[in-house]
Amino acid sequence: MGNHYNEGIWISGGRIEAGALAVGRGASVGTVTGMSSDPGREEIAQRLDELLRRLATEGDRLRDRDEVREATQVVVDELGKQQPNKTTVTGVLTGIAGAVTSVAGLATATDALLAAVRQFL
Secondary structure (H helix, E strand, O other): OOOOOOOOOOOOOOOOOOOOOOOOOOOOOOOOOOOOOOHHHHHHHHHHHHHHHHHHHHHHHOOOHHHHHHHHHHHHHHHOOOOOOHHHHHHHHHHHHHHOOOOHHHHHHHHHHHHHHHHHO
C-alpha cells in the first residue's frame, strides 16, 4: 500500500453491516428515528438505510458526490421529523435520482426510496 493516501475503506474479505456509515473527508450521515411505528414508515426507513449504505460504498464514483451527500442529508433530516414534508422529500429525491444515474446501485436505491415515499407518505 506504500504512501497511498486513503480517504475511504479498504476491505479484504468479510463485509460491513451498518444502519448508517460515513466515510471520507467531510462525510456525515444521519439515521431516521421513530419511523417504525407502521409498515409504511418501516419500508421508508429500510429504503433510506439502503440508500445511505450505497452512498457510503459507491458515492465516490459520483461526479457531484458532495452535492448528493448534502441532498441526502436533507432527506434524512426531513424523514426524521414527526410530519415529514412529502413535497420536500420527493423533490430532493428526484434531484438525487438525476445525479446518480451513472451508478446503478445508487440509482436503484434512490428509485426504491422515492417509490416508498410516494406510496406511504
